[in-house]
Amino acid sequence: MDSDHDIKTRVTTLEELKVKRKGDDCLVVIYAPVQSDLGKRFVLQKEQTSIGRDRENDIVLDSDSVSRRHAKIEHRDGHFFVIDLDSTNGTFINDDAEPVSATQLRRGDQVKIGDTIYKYLSGSDVEAQYHETIFNMTITDGLTDVSNRKQLDTVLTKEMPRAQRHARELSLLIIDIDHFKDVNDTYGHLAGDTVLRELANILQKRLRPDDELGRYGGEEFCAILPETSREGAAAIGEELRTLVETHTFVVEGEKIDVTISIGVSELAQGMDMKDFYKSADDKLYEAKRTGRNKVCS
Numbered sequence: 001m002d003s004d005h006d007i008k009t010r011v012t013t014l015e016e017l018k019v020k021r022k023g024d025d026c027l028v029v030i031y032a033p034v035q036s037d038l039g040k041r042f043v044l045q046k047e048q049t050s051i052g053r054d055r056e057n058d059i060v061l062d063s064d065s066v067s068r069r070h071a072k073i074e075h076r077d078g079h080f081f082v083i084d085l086d087s088t089n090g091t092f093i094n095d096d097a098e099p100v101s102a103t104q105l106r107r108g109d110q111v112k113i114g115d116t117i118y119k120y121l122s123g124s125d126v127e128a129q130y131h132e133t134i135f136n137m138t139i140t141d142g143l144t145d146v147s148n149r150k151q152l153d154t155v156l157t158k159e160m161p162r163a164q165r166h167a168r169e170l171s172l173l174i175i176d177i178d179h180f181k182d183v184n185d186t187y188g189h190l191a192g193d194t195v196l197r198e199l200a201n202i203l204q205k206r207l208r209p210d211d212e213l214g215r216y217g218g219e220e221f222c223a224i225l226p227e228t229s230r231e232g233a234a235a236i237g238e239e240l241r242t243l244v245e246t247h248t249f250v251v252e253g254e255k256i257d258v259t260i261s262i263g264v265s266e267l268a269q270g271m272d273m274k275d276f277y278k279s280a281d282d283k284l285y286e287a288k289r290t291g292r293n294k295v296c297s
Contacts, residue, residue, distance in 0.1 A: 021266040025080055026127045027073070028133050029269060030110070031117035031142030033063070038142070039134050042118075044080055044282060051113055052085075065089050065190055066114035073105070080105045080120070089114060089190055090252070095197060115189060117142055131164040143193060144200035147214030154274050155212045159226055163267055167270050171233035171265040173223040175203070175240065178259045178292040180219040191251040192219075195258060202243055204262055207236075222280075230266035237262040237295040261287035264297035 029040045042049070042059055050057040052070040061070070067087040074081050083102045084091040090099025092112040105111070106207070107122040107129075121129045139151040155183040163170035177199065184192040195262055196219065204213050207223060216222040219259070223240075225233050264283030268278055287296040 001200055024124075025120070025122045026126065026130070027111065027118040027120055029116060030119045030133065030137055033115050035208070037116070041130060044075070047075050048293055052157060060145070061114055061116055063114045063116070065188075066116075070113055080122070082111055084224075087113075093095060095201065097198075115193065119166050121173065132145065141215040144215050146198050146200050146204060146221070149213055149214065149216060152212065152214040152224065153273065155214075155224055156276065159224060160267060160271075160273065160276070163226070165270070168227055169229045169232075170265075171225045171228045171230055172265045172276055172280045173233060173240075174216060174263045174265075174277070174284045175223065175237075176261050176284055177219040177222040178261055178288075183258070187251060187254060187256060191256065193201055194251045195249055198247075198249060199244065199258065199260075203240055203288070206240055206243060206253075207230060215221060222277075222282075230264060231267065233264045233297040237264055237297070241293065241295055244292070259293035261292050262295040263287060264295060 025044070025208060026041050026043045028042075029037050032038055046058065049059065050069065050072045051059040051061065052062060053063065053066045054068040054070050055167040057069070067085070067089070069085045070087040071082060071091045073082050074083055081104050082091060082093070082100065083100055093100050094110050099120070105120045105122070106122065109120045111118045111120060119133055119258050121133065123129070139147060140155075141148045159170055171216060175266065177195070178191065180195075183195055197235065200215070200221065202214070202222060207213055210226050212246040214222050214224075223236075225236065228236070241262060244258055244260045249256070261284060263280045263282065263286070265276060265279035266282060271279070287294045
């Protein structure tokens with residue numbers, strides 16, 4: 001009996017170790033300046049995984065915005081913690097405006113170091129999470145977490161024929177940050193990235209569930225508005241413009257004034273996707289030419 005009891009006890013302990021062992025957890029690159037880096041997976045097998053610009057780090061980031069020894073991922077009591085190593089530009093978690101010094105990582109957390117963003121995957125289904133993350137990268141902009149240009153095109157290929165077939169209204173907003181180059185030149189590209197992320201969050205919160213917001217390119221966003229007339233879209237655009245103008249953007253204690261210009265277009269008979277985008281683009285440039293911080297339709 002004692003022998004059987006010992007065997008059962010050992011089996012239970014091994015099962016617990018199987019659940020709690022480190023090594024399956026990983027960081028996946030979901031946003032990076034170099035396209036080929038997207039999707040790279042770094043399995044956290046060591047007690048400490050160092051991240052920085054120096055070649056001796058476990059994860060090397062070749063960027064001037066990253067310190068030589070920037071941060072480390074440390075395994076403690078069955079959990080992983082991200083610890084900033086007094087880096088110049090800080091280590092950020094999710095949408096937090098302030099850098100962290102040390103914090104426990106939780107499944108799905110995003111870790112921003114310099115101009116690279118990682119997603120932390122953890123649990124018994126890491127492989128499934130990884131494949132889901134890779135799929136999401138094909139339709140989502142990694143920096144702002146809204147649709148990418150490819151997904152915007154996909155949505156329009158469905159919405160345009162539907163609107164034309166059933167004689168329904170469909171409108172488009174193209175949104176551009178005014179003088180965004182000045183933001184990058186004055187405060188740095190990392191601050192610019194923070195502004196883009198925060199702006200996307202503001203726009204997304206105001207738009208309706210059936211609307212599709214995406215990053216059109218650079219500092220431009222696009223909102224697809226089904227069942228919406230030109231007048232209705234212009235009214236939504238004006239609300240968005242006011243929300244951004246009155247919002248206080250703060251990056252590492254610095255207040256940054258941000259305004260947007262918006263071009264509005266309604267789908268007309270005979271338009272293809274290129275025409276639809278161009279119509280809204282033309283109105284955006286009209287808004288730019290006539291003073292910025294305005295909506296043109």
